[in-house]
Amino acid sequence: MSAVFAALTAIFAKIGIQGINSDFATLVRTLVIIGALCLFLTITGQWQKPGDISARSWLFLVLSGLATGASWLAYFRALQIGDAARVAPVDKLSVVLVALFGAAFLGERMTAINWFGIVLIGCGVVLVALRV
Template identity: 65%
Template sequence: MTQSWQFWALLSASFAALTAIFAKIGVGSVNSDLATLVRTGVILLVAAGIVAVTGQWQRPTEISGRAWLFLTLSGVATGASWLAYFRALKLGDAARVAPLDKLSIVLVALFGVLFLGEKLSLVNWLGVGLIAAGALLLAVF
């Protein structure tokens, strides 16, 4: 079961749901940018601990320039996403912010097709459309 991508994706979704709830409570009396900094520091410590304990460290010189570039871009995008997400949570209800944030699923599908050459079936596109409609219904109405 732990070798299945579905297991890890559902675990990720569960933690993401808890993230929204915990963040909404935590950001109540704190500036949203500072809250993001605190969260980032915790993530850095946890990730460093996991890499150290599991022996997954590798020398930075073993990582290709292309990997460095795209991991850096991913980090910048993640940081921007977190800053925007915490600001949205500061201003809005978690039950409305989180679904709108999940429009990222729709964007990943579109970007995957446009930039990575991935292919989606008609049924897949129907699912993407339903996710978009559901997110908008939750967030707007």
């Protein structure tokens, strides 16, 4: 389901940003997400007290939020000037980077076949991005 929604995100965003500033479009998207999540947490009763969250969790959630915001701004700008069919795969280079960062910073281990798959993903992104 995540992949389907991610694909729809690219298509809807590409259509939605036509004729408007990509940064403003990112703000609109963010406000929709905030509203939807507030509604979801309310309906499911999953709200938590902010004081129950550790300082370490707060730090990394804030850093994650900043990284997400930067990613979205860059993604929407790329969608505004490029083809969705090329921009979205380049965005998915994050899969390769997560594997590298996970191994380097979190001590996560992958097998040779896993690394081969990561290399194939990287090569696939390059092939899709080429304008041949």
